[in-house]
Amino acid sequence: xxxxxxxxxxxxxxxxxxxxxxxxxxxxxxxxxxxxxxxxxxxxxxxxxxxxxxxxxxxxxxxxxxxxxxxxxxxxxxxxxxxxxxxxxxxxxxxxxxxxxxxxxxxxxxxxxxxxxxxxxxxxxxxxxxxxxxxxxxxxxxxxxxxxxxxxxxxxxxxxxxxxxxxxxxxxxxxxxxxxxxxxxxxxxxxxxxxxxxxxxxxxxxxxxxxxxxxxxxxxxxxxxx
Numbered sequence: 001x002x003x004x005x006x007x008x009x010x011x012x013x014x015x016x017x018x019x020x021x022x023x024x025x026x027x028x029x030x031x032x033x034x035x036x037x038x039x040x041x042x043x044x045x046x047x048x049x050x051x052x053x054x055x056x057x058x059x060x061x062x063x064x065x066x067x068x069x070x071x072x073x074x075x076x077x078x079x080x081x082x083x084x085x086x087x088x089x090x091x092x093x094x095x096x097x098x099x100x101x102x103x104x105x106x107x108x109x110x111x112x113x114x115x116x117x118x119x120x121x122x123x124x125x126x127x128x129x130x131x132x133x134x135x136x137x138x139x140x141x142x143x144x145x146x147x148x149x150x151x152x153x154x155x156x157x158x159x160x161x162x163x164x165x166x167x168x169x170x171x172x173x174x175x176x177x178x179x180x181x182x183x184x185x186x187x188x189x190x191x192x193x194x195x196x197x198x199x200x201x202x203x204x205x206x207x208x209x210x211x212x213x214x215x216x217x218x219x220x221x222x223x224x225x226x
Contacts, residue, residue, distance in 0.1 A: 047077035054086060066090055081110040081117075088120060097128035115144035119151055122158075131161045149175050149182075156188055165196040183212050 050073035057066035067090050073083040088103035104121035111117060122137035135158030141151040156171035172189035175182055190205035 043076050044080070047073040047080050047083065049073075050076065051080065051083050051086065054083075054090075058086065058090060063090055063094055067094075079110055081107045081114075084110070085117060085120065088124060092124050092127060095127075097124050100124040101128065101130075113144065115141040115148065115151060118144070119148075119154060122154055126157075131158065134158055135162060149178050153182075153185055153188075156185070160188060160192050160195075163195070165192040168192045169196070181212055183209055183216075186212070 050069045054066045054069035054073065057063075057069060067087065070083055070087045070090065073080060074087070077083070084103045084107035088100040088107065091097075091100040091103060101121060101124045104117060104124060108114075108117045108121065118137040118141040122134045122141065125131070125134035125137060135155070138151060138155035138158045141148070142155050145151060152171045153175050156168045156175065159165070159168035159171065169189055169192045172185045172192065175185040176189070179185070186205050186209040190202045190209060193199070193202035193205060
């Protein structure tokens with residue numbers, strides 16, 4: 001199995017969890033500004049209205065329109081880390097990985113204790129093929145929240161690309177202990193076993209992966225009847 005397969009595995013199947021921006025009624029405005037006094041409460045409240053609007057447009061797939069609204073929010077309150085996080089997500093979907101990374105740089109500057117922000121930036125660095133940086137952010141996310149399986153899977157993927165197969169296998173095994181049907185972790189561990197010379201365990205994981213793939217296949221009704 002070639003390195004290109006490992007790269008295709010990186011971050012596969014891991015959905016970005018956006019902090020709930022659409023809180024309704026601007027109820028989260030107390031947490032919006034990370035720097036006290038950076039903007040008045042009315043500005044922050046108004047900025048969150050644009051964030052909520054941007055989030056709604058994002059969920060509807062209206063990305064350019066969403067970006068316009070989020071830029072309005074940032075113009076009003078540059079210390080709203082929700083806004084920077086959401087803009088990073090939008091830019092990533094628009095295939096602007098470098099812009100997304102810059103957005104997350106700002107979000108992390110405002111809230112450096114949030115593992116989800118390092119996780120998000122790691123995804124965008126993977127998208128930009130900055131795998132060393134992605135691994136560092138995965139390591140940071142895990143250090144802040146060791147029990148999060150998404151973060152562990154990202155770190156396992158980073159270790160696999162760095163050819164640190166023992167570490168990748170250990171992380172993938174932890175994920176599989178928590179979720180034995182995690183097909184991404186199975187596939188990753190199978191590749192790492194193969195790369196490290198353990199073809200027997202690689203084949204075992206591959207068989208389990210294939211079994212799960214068959215069991216998860218959509219059943220096609222006969223003659224269109226269920």
